[in-house]
Structures are given as C-alpha cells and as structure tokens.
Amino acid sequence: MNRKKLLIILIAGVAIGFFFWLDLSRFLTLQELKAWHQTLLEYRRTHPLAMVAGFMAIYIIQTALSLPGATILSLAAGAIFGAIAGTVYAIGAAGIGATLAFLATRYLLADMVQNKFGHKLERINSELEARGLNYLLFLRLVPLFPFFLINLAAGLTRLPLSTFVLGTVLGIIPGGFVFVNAGASLATVTTTSDIASPRVLGSLALLGFFALLPALYTKIKGRTT
Structure with a gap:
C-alpha cells in the first residue's frame, strides 16, 4: 500500500478516534438538539451562509467517516432550515459524504478485492453495471x-460512480x-423511533420493491426466452 493510501487511512482513523475519544456523540441526541434549538435558529438568522456551510460540513464529515448521528442531523436540518430547504441541505450533504466514502473505499481497497476475488465477483459486477441503479435504489429505500x-x-464493486451518485440521491x-419534516416540528418529537413508524417503513419498503421491479422483470424474461 502506497504512502497516499496510508495517509488517508491515518487521517480517517485519527478523526474517528477523536470523535469517540471526545465523546462527541453526546451532542448528537434529541435532547441536545432541543436544548440548542433556539440558539441555532438565532445563529441562522444572523449568519445564514455560515450556518448552511457549517451544517453541511458536519453532515458530510459524519457520512464520509461513517460516524453515528445521521438521524439527529436530519432532524436538525428541519428544525433549523425548515422542511424544504432542510431536505435539500441534508440530502445534498449526505450524498456528498456517501460519495466520498464510496470513492475512498474504491481507491483504498477495490483493487485488492478485485485481484483476490474478482472471478467470484464477476457475475455481481456485470449485474451492477447493467442494472445497478435499480438495486441501489432498492437498498437505499428499504430501511433494513x-x-x-x-x-x-x-x-468494492465496479458499480459506476454516476450510478452510485444518482441512486443515492434519489433513494x-x-x-x-x-x-x-419531523424536525421542522421539533417540539412534537419525543423519540426518534416515533418517526420511523411501521407505516412509514412499510411505505419505503414498497417504494424499494417498485424500484427493483425492472431488474426482476429483466431477469425473469431472460430465463424464459
């Protein structure tokens, strides 16, 4: 492994280590968000651009390093910016962070994995290159x-970057x-589990199933012809 890869791993490892060493997750709770809500609103009023940039930077780093806290950050987006603007900022930041994690993994490990298991993964890679968007949408939508x-x-696969970005953002x-949207009515939220009700989870799973239908249809049709 070359020095650039080792440096990336070192920086990421140090950042993750500091997160847990300083116990920064204690700030990413519903109680803390409610306690700081008015302060955050006031800062957004006086420094709107700085608030947007700071929020998105935190969300991007959290996602890129696979740290906990995405649920609270999504609630914070609604509580600070409202449902529509908050969704744009949260989805944009999560998409950028996910892409960075995807690219880092591909740069650091994909060659090694493909060299060692490439023949075993060839069928998966071919399927992802052909219908990767449908599979990725399914995985993003179904909350399992x-x-x-x-x-x-x-x-670690040969899924095209453009497909990953599009499937992630849409999904x-x-x-x-x-x-x-729940964060936009923060006062009514008592626990995060209340938001992900069985009805909501079922609706997302149904969307995921519909996203997967074209890929399933193609495979079934291929077997019958």
Missing part, C-alpha cells in the same frame, strides 16, 4: 440496510424528507 455499509460495499429523498 445500513447506509454506511452500502457506501463501503458499493465501493434517500423519501426517507430523508420524513425525518427532516
């Missing part, structure tokens, strides 16, 4: 698959809007 694991796993809009 951890967001950060999808970023890292996709980076996280519905779920992202649910949490950002």
Whole structure:
C-alpha cells in the first residue's frame, strides 16, 4: 500500500478516534438538539451562509467517516432550515459524504478485492453495471440496510460512480424528507423511533420493491426466452 493510501487511512482513523475519544456523540441526541434549538435558529438568522456551510460540513464529515448521528442531523436540518430547504441541505450533504466514502473505499481497497476475488465477483459486477441503479435504489429505500455499509460495499464493486451518485440521491429523498419534516416540528418529537413508524417503513419498503421491479422483470424474461 502506497504512502497516499496510508495517509488517508491515518487521517480517517485519527478523526474517528477523536470523535469517540471526545465523546462527541453526546451532542448528537434529541435532547441536545432541543436544548440548542433556539440558539441555532438565532445563529441562522444572523449568519445564514455560515450556518448552511457549517451544517453541511458536519453532515458530510459524519457520512464520509461513517460516524453515528445521521438521524439527529436530519432532524436538525428541519428544525433549523425548515422542511424544504432542510431536505435539500441534508440530502445534498449526505450524498456528498456517501460519495466520498464510496470513492475512498474504491481507491483504498477495490483493487485488492478485485485481484483476490474478482472471478467470484464477476457475475455481481456485470449485474451492477447493467442494472445497478435499480438495486441501489432498492437498498437505499428499504430501511433494513445500513447506509454506511452500502457506501463501503458499493465501493468494492465496479458499480459506476454516476450510478452510485444518482441512486443515492434519489433513494434517500423519501426517507430523508420524513425525518427532516419531523424536525421542522421539533417540539412534537419525543423519540426518534416515533418517526420511523411501521407505516412509514412499510411505505419505503414498497417504494424499494417498485424500484427493483425492472431488474426482476429483466431477469425473469431472460430465463424464459
């Protein structure tokens, strides 16, 4: 492994280490968000550009390093910026952060994985190159698959970057809007589990199924012809 790759791993490792050493996750709770809500609103009123830039930077770093806190940051987007603007900022930041994680994984590990397991992954890679958007939309929409694991796993395949970006952004809009919209009414939120109700989760899973239908249809049709 060359020096550039080692440096990237070192920087990421130090950043993650500091996050947990300083216990920064204690600030990423619903109680802390409510406690700081008025202060954040006042800062947004007096420094709107700095607030947007700072919020997006934090969200990008959190996503790129696969750190905890995405749910609270999505709620914060709605609480600070409102449902529509908050969704734009949250989705934009999450998309950028996910892309950075994808690219870092591909740069650091993809060659090694492909060299060692490439023959075993050839079928998966071919399928992703042909219908990767449908599969990625399914994984993003169905709330059973951890967001950060999808970023890292996709980076180890030959899924095109453009497909990853498009599938990620489109796939996280519905779920992202649910949490950002809830954050816009922060006073009514008592626990984050209340937001992801069975009805909401079922709706997202149904969207994921519809996204997967074209790929399933193509595979079934190919077997019958």
